[in-house]
Amino acid sequence: MAAIAQAAGARRERRALRMRPGSWLVWALVVFFLVNVLGVIGSVVLDSVGKTWFSGWTPTGYTTSNYSQAWDEFDLGQVMTVTFQITLLVVGLSLLIGVPASYALARRDFPGKRAVMLLFVLPILVPPIAYGIPLATMLYKVHLAGSFTGVVAANLVPSVPFVVYTMTPFIEQIDPRLEQAARMCGAPTRSVLGRIIAPLLLPGMLAAGILVLVRTFGMFELTFLTAGPTSQTLVVSLFSAATSAGIRTAQNIDAMAVIYTGSMLVLLVIALRFVNPTQLVARSRD
Amino acid sequence: MSAATVTVADAPKAALRHRLAERGVDRTLLLLLPGVIAMAALFCYPFIYGLGLSFQPAKGGVFGAYSAFFGDSFSEGTIWTTLGLAIPASLINVGLSVPISYRMRGDFRGKRLLLTLLVVPITLGTVLTAEGILEYFGPVGWFNLTLQKLGLVGAGHPITLVNDYWGVLFSLIISGFPFAFLLTHSYLSGIHPALEKAAATLGAGWWQRFRFVTFPLLLPGLLTTFCLTFVLAFSVFPSAIMVGDPDGRTHVISIEAYEQALQNFNYPQGCADAMIMTAAMLLVIGLVMGVRRFFYTGSTGGKG
Numbered sequence: 019m020a021a022i023a024q025a026a027g028a029r030r031e032r033r034a035l036r037m038r039p040g041s042w043l044v045w046a047l048v049v050f051f052l053v054n055v056l057g058v059i060g061s062v063v064l065d066s067v068g069k070t071w072f073s074g075w076t077p078t079g080y081t082t083s084n085y086s087q088a089w090d091e092f093d094l095g096q097v098m099t100v101t102f103q104i105t106l107l108v109v110g111l112s113l114l115i116g117v118p119a120s121y122a123l124a125r126r127d128f129p130g131k132r133a134v135m136l137l138f139v140l141p142i143l144v145p146p147i148a149y150g151i152p153l154a155t156m157l158y159k160v161h162l163a164g165s166f167t168g169v170v171a172a173n174l175v176p177s178v179p180f181v182v183y184t185m186t187p188f189i190e191q192i193d194p195r196l197e198q199a200a201r202m203c204g205a206p207t208r209s210v211l212g213r214i215i216a217p218l219l220l221p222g223m224l225a226a227g228i229l230v231l232v233r234t235f236g237m238f239e240l241t242f243l244t245a246g247p248t249s250q251t252l253v254v255s256l257f258s259a260a261t262s263a264g265i266r267t268a269q270n271i272d273a274m275a276v277i278y279t280g281s282m283l284v285l286l287v288i289a290l291r292f293v294n295p296t297q298l299v300a301r302s303r304d
Numbered sequence: 305m306s307a308a309t310v311t312v313a314d315a316p317k318a319a320l321r322h323r324l325a326e327r328g329v330d331r332t333l334l335l336l337l338p339g340v341i342a343m344a345a346l347f348c349y350p351f352i353y354g355l356g357l358s359f360q361p362a363k364g365g366v367f368g369a370y371s372a373f374f375g376d377s378f379s380e381g382t383i384w385t386t387l388g389l390a391i392p393a394s395l396i397n398v399g400l401s402v403p404i405s406y407r408m409r410g411d412f413r414g415k416r417l418l419l420t421l422l423v424v425p426i427t428l429g430t431v432l433t434a435e436g437i438l439e440y441f442g443p444v445g446w447f448n449l450t451l452q453k454l455g456l457v458g459a460g461h462p463i464t465l466v467n468d469y470w471g472v473l474f475s476l477i478i479s480g481f482p483f484a485f486l487l488t489h490s491y492l493s494g495i496h497p498a499l500e501k502a503a504a505t506l507g508a509g510w511w512q513r514f515r516f517v518t519f520p521l522l523l524p525g526l527l528t529t530f531c532l533t534f535v536l537a538f539s540v541f542p543s544a545i546m547v548g549d550p551d552g553r554t555h556v557i558s559i560e561a562y563e564q565a566l567q568n569f570n571y572p573q574g575c576a577d578a579m580i581m582t583a584a585m586l587l588v589i590g591l592v593m594g595v596r597r598f599f600y601t602g603s604t605g606g607k608g
Contacts, residue, residue: 044407047400048418055425055478057446058436065439073444119339121332128328134336141347144582145539147558149347151578152354155571175346178339236429238542243566257431257542268439275435279428286427290420 059279066272088273092255098281101235101251104166108173108234109227115174116181117223121215123182124189138179146176146239154243164246172244173237177230184229188222221292228289235285252278358576369576379577382557383584389469389544389556390537393476397484397533398526405489406514409497419489422482433475434546441465441474441547471547472554476537484533491525492518520600527596531589538585557581 066084068077088094123134141149153172154163162168192215200214235253242254250258256278259271324330361368373379408415425433441447448462457463465471495518503513541558548554561581565574 040403041407044404048404051481052421054440054447057440058433058478059424059428061439061446062432062436075446075449115338115342118335122335126328126330126332128333134340137340137343137348141343143535145535145585147539147541147561148578148582148585149351149354151561151565151574152357153346153350155357155565155575156350156353158571171346174342178342182339232427236427238429238431239539242542243562253429253431256435257546260431260435260546272435272439275432279432282427282429282432283424286424290423 062272062275062279065269066276068269071269084267084269084273085277088270088277091270092259092274094252094255094274094277097250097252097255100166100249104169104173104241104249104251105231105234107170108177109230111170112174112177112181112230113223113227116178116226117185117219119178120182120185121189124186125194138182141175141179142183146237147243149175150240150243153240157244163244164249166249168244168246169241169249169251172240173234175240176237177234180230180233181226184226185219185222188226189219192218225293228285228292232282232285232289236282252281354575355579357572358579359572361572361576362570369573370580372573373576373580378555379560382555382560383580385554386538386540386556386558386581387584387588389472389476389540389554390534393473393480393537394484394530394533396477397480398488398530400481401485401488401529402522402526405485405492406518408489409492419486422485424482425478426482428479430475430479430540430542431546433478434471434543437471437475437478437543437547438466441471466547467549469548469553472540472544475543475547476540479543480533480536483536484529487529487532488522488526491522491529494525495521523599524596527592527599531592534588534592535585538588539581557584 064077065071067080067082068084069079069081071077119138123131150172153175157163157168157172162171196214196218197210200210205213235251237251238253238257241251242257245251245254252274256271256274259274321330358369359366361372364371408418439445443462443464443466447465448457451457451463452459465474499517499521500513503517508516539558540556541562544550544554544556544559548556550559557577558581561574561577564570564577568574
C-alpha cells in the first residue's frame, strides 16, 4: 500500500517521494485494519475446510466434507431457494413501487413534497430493529408473521425508500425536454413511457436493483424478526445455527458462513461492475 | 408540465384542474400513490400501532410498560450499556476516517481497489463478521497467537476479547469504519481543492490549511456521519448476541426489546422498549444536529 502511494506521489510531484511520519501512520492504520478484516474472513474460510482446529495456526487436516454436511444438515438447498425467491421478489416489487414514485418526485414540485420525502427517508434512518418489532407484532396480529409474504413485506420497508433515493437524482438529470419533444411529435403516453423514459431509466434501475439485491440478501434484523421456519433466508439460518450450537461442529457452521460469503461476494462483484462503491453506503450524491 | 404553461389571464376562474396543475398537482402525482401507501401501511401504521400497544400493557395502567422498563435496573441499564458501546464505536469510526480520508483525497493508483476492499466488510453483514471475530479474536485465534508470538502477552494467558464488550466493539468498528470512511471520503471530495490551494498561497502550512479551511467545511458532514454510524451502532443486535455477553455486559436495548416481544410474547413491553430505543436515539441525533446548526453548512465549492 505504501509503495503504491509512493509511486503515485512520485508520478505527480516530487514532493511526496519521502513520506512524512503522518502518512506512514495513516497507511499503517489502513493496513492494520485490512489485515484484521482479512484475518476475520480468513479464519472462517480456513476453518470451513479444516478437520479439527483446537489450537495452533492452522487446522490439523483439510477436508471438503464440512460443506456437504452443512448442506444436508441445514437444508441449504431449500434455504437458498427461499433466499433467492425472497430477494428477487423484493427487488422486483421495490422497483415497481419505487420507480414511479421517484419519477413523480423528480419531475413535480407540489405542496407537501417535503412530507413525502420525509416519509421515504425515515425507514432508511430508523434502524430496522426499532420498527421491526412493532412491524413483527402487527404481522402476528394479521397472521402474516412467519410466512413468505410477511418477510417480503417487511423487507420492502427499507428497499422502497432506497430505490426512491437512488432513482430520484438519476431521473432529475434526464432532460424533461426529451419527453416533451416526444409528445410534440405525437407520441401517446404509452410510447413516451416505453420508448423514451424506460430505456433512459434502465441503467439507473439496474443499479438500484442490484443495490437492493445486495442489501436484502444481507438484511438480518427484519428477516429474523418476521421469518418462520420455512421462510428463513441464508443469513438468518446462519445466525440460528451459530447461536443454537451444540451438536453441530463449528466447521459446519463455518462452511455455511463461507457459502453465504461466497454468494455475497458474487453479488458484490456484479454490483461493483455497475455502481460506485460509495453508492453502497449512501445514496448517490450526483 | 404542459398543463402548467396554460395561462389563466383571460379566464378569471380557470378550471380547478388547471389551478392545481399550476402548483404542480396533476395526474403524475398518482405515481406516488403505491409508494406512499406501502410506506404508510408497512412503516407508519406498525409504528403507530406499536406506540398504541405500548400504552396497553397487561398490568400497570397506561404507562405500565414504561414504568416497568425504568423501574427495573437491569432493563434500564440497557440504555447505558448501549450508549457505552455506540458512542465509543462511532467516535472511533469517525475519528479514524478523518485522517485516512484526508490523506487519500487525491487520486492515486489502486484507489478504486482500496475503496472496494473497504466496502467488503459492510456487505458481509454483521452475522458473518461476528462469526469471524469469534474465531480470529478468540483465545486460540490468530490475533492472540500473534500477540503471544510477539511476547506482548504471556503464553497460555490469552486476553479475553470475545464473549465480552471488546468483541462487540470490534464488530462495530469492522462494519462501521468502512461506512464512516466512505461517507467522509465523499464529503471531503466535495470540498474544492482550490480553497486549500488559496490558503497555501497565503502561506498556510498543512496544519493551518486543515484546521482553518478543510476541517470547518468538513465538520457538518462529519456530524452527519457520526449520526449515521451512531444509529448503526445503537441498534447493534446480532453481534451483541454472538460475540458479546448478551446477558451481561452487552445486554443492549435491542436484545431487551427482542426478548420481551418475541421470547416472552409480551408485545406491549417489547413495543415500549422499541419506542424507548427510538426516542433515545432521536435524542442523541437531535443533540448532534442541534450542534451542527452552529457551523457553516453552505456550499463547499463542489467536486474538484
